[in-house]
Amino acid sequence: MAQIQWFPGHMAKARNQVQEKLKLVDLVLEIVDSRVPEASRNPMMNQIVGQKPRIMVLNKKDLADPQKTAEWLAYYRKQGYEAIAIDAQHARRLQQIPQLARQMMKAKLEKQKSRGIRNPGLRAMCIGIPNVGKSTVLNRLVKKNIAVTGNRPGVTKNQQWLTADDTFQVLDTPGILWPKFEDESVGNKLALTGAIADTVYQADTVGLFGLTFFQQGYPQALRKAYGLNDDDMAQKPADLMIALSQKWGYGEEYNRAAERVIFDARQGKFGPFTLEVPGDLDGHAE
Ligand SMILES: Nc1nc2c(ncn2[C@@H]2O[C@H](COP(=O)(O)OP(=O)(O)OP(=O)(O)O)[C@@H](O)[C@H]2O)c(=O)[nH]1
Numbered sequence: 001m002a003q004i005q006w007f008p009g010h011m012a013k014a015r016n017q018v019q020e021k022l023k024l025v026d027l028v029l030e031i032v033d034s035r036v037p038e039a040s041r042n043p044m045m046n047q048i049v050g051q052k053p054r055i056m057v058l059n060k061k062d063l064a065d066p067q068k069t070a071e072w073l074a075y076y077r078k079q080g081y082e083a084i085a086i087d088a089q090h091a092r093r094l095q096q097i098p099q100l101a102r103q104m105m106k107a108k109l110e111k112q113k114s115r116g117i118r119n120p121g122l123r124a125m126c127i128g129i130p131n132v133g134k135s136t137v138l139n140r141l142v143k144k145n146i147a148v149t150g151n152r153p154g155v156t157k158n159q160q161w162l163t164a165d166d167t168f169q170v171l172d173t174p175g176i177l178w179p180k181f182e183d184e185s186v187g188n189k190l191a192l193t194g195a196i197a198d199t200v201y202q203a204d205t206v207g208l209f210g211l212t213f214f215q216q217g218y219p220q221a222l223r224k225a226y227g228l229n230d231d232d233m234a235q236k237p238a239d240l241m242i243a244l245s246q247k248w249g250y251g252e253e254y255n256r257a258a259e260r261v262i263f264d265a266r267q268g269k270f271g272p273f274t275l276e277v278p279g280d281l282d283g284h285a286e
Contacts, residue, residue: 005200006178006179006181010178011178014175014176014177014178015044015048015177017175018048018127018175018177019048021125021171021175022048022049022050022052022125022175024123024125024171025052025123025124025125025171026052026053026105026108026122026123026124027052027053027054027055027101027104027105027122027123027124028049028052028053028054028055028124028125028126028127029054029055029057029097029124029125029126029127029137029170030045030049030054030055030056030057030127030128031057031059031126031127031128031132031133031134031137031174032056032057032058032059032128032132033058033059033060033064033131033132033133033193033195034058034059034060034061034063034064034069034072034085034274035060035063035064035065035189035193035273035274035275036189036190036193036195036274036275036276037056037058037072037076037276038276038280038281039179039180039185039186039189039190039275039276040128040129040132040179040190040193040195041129041180042127042128042129042177042178042179042180043180043182044177045127045177048177049127053104053105054081054082055081055082055083055084055097055100055101055104056076056081056082056083056084057083057084057086057097057126057137058072058073058083058084058085058086059085059086059087059088059132059133059136059137060087060088060089060132060133061085061086061087062087062089062090062272063268063272063273064085064272064273064274065272065273065274066272068274068277069085069274071277071278072085072274072277072278073085074278075278082100082101082104084096084097084100086137088133088136088137088140089133089136091140092140093140093141093143094137094140094141095164095165097137097141097164097168098122098141098164098165098167098168101122101124101168102122102167102168105122108120108122109122109167119166119167120167121166121167121168121169122167122168122169123161123168123169123170123171124168124169124170124171125170125171125174125175126138126170126171126174126175127174127175127176127177128174128175128176128177129176129177129178129179129195130176130179130195130196131194131195132195134174134176135174138162138170138172138174141162141164141170142162142163142164142170143163143164143165160172160173179195179196185209187201188201188205188206188209188210189209189275189276191206191262192206192209192210192213192262192265192266192275193265193266193275194266203255203258203259203262204254204255204258205258206258206262207241207255207257207258207259207260207261207262208237208238208241208258210261210262210265211237211240211241211244211258211261212237213273213275214265214270214273215233215237215240217273218270218271218273219233221270221271221273222270225264225269225270226244228240241254241257241258241261242254242257244257244260244261245257248260
């Protein structure tokens with residue numbers, strides 16, 4: 001996981017790098033984590049990408065609640081994006097992405113054809129915050145690591161392209177942008193899913209956030225994972241954390257119990273989960 005500390009200078013540099021590369025591509029694959037699709041988006045994505053066609057790629061769908069993933073896909077489509085949910089880790093080839101891109105960019109491809117271009121093609125780049133799976137998507141998208149040097153006029157020399165198929169290429173390096181830090185709940189969500197470095201959050205806060213979330217949102221999963229009874233489940237989250245700490249032999253080192261909850265959530269001990277739904281965004285439009 002990238003351990004980037006995002007100071008304003010780094011953000012400006014990241015933005016410039018992405019915008020430079022955007023000039024080379026026809027479309028953007030915006031990679032997000034299906035468990036936290038909004039919290040794992042860069043806050044300035046719309047300004048940075050502008051009008052460039054975009055596919056929302058909800059990655060890590062194997063870790064997310066399928067019903068909520070379906071809600072998110074519907075939400076993004078309603079916003080006018082193409083959207084797809086994938087599990088890049090376990091899928092060998094992600095052919096749906098080039099197929100979707102071709103459907104979406106049909107007019108452009110036809111225009112190329114009518115201009116006499118024999119092999120009309122599309123070029124894309126992956127963009128996202130650290131740890132959403134950009135590199136995994138890239139690697140699963142392409143056949144082998146065949147790097148092709150950019151040979152379009154005006155294209156940066158030595159720009160490497162990876163070939164997904166005859167008509168679809170991806171830039172070999174993903175664009176990395178910073179996550180949202182605007183409110184505590186976003187920070188907690190990103191920390192719980194592992195998108196931000198362990199050094200920049202308080203485990204006790206994030207662990208309690210997680211325990212509260214699972215107690216309310218996925219009570220059966222929590223009950224089963226930790227062998228809890230009705231009385232345990234009726235406790236306030238902070239009291240439950242204390243009880244768990246004692247049960248696990250950590251005594252008053254509640255911190256360790258909190259760390260264990262975070263670890264278990266990331267490992268999938270509570271099953272697939274999604275920390276936010278489109279309804280949470282009401283009144284928070286970009
Ligand atoms: N379960 C699951 N894990 C995934 C999936 N895609 C990626 N991962 C895992 O998520 C972690 C981050 O993946 P990367 O591809 O390195 O993410 P990245 O966005 O390139 O990360 P940075 O290099 O930090 O910017 C790795 O441990 C991957 O194995 C997925 O679809 N499902």
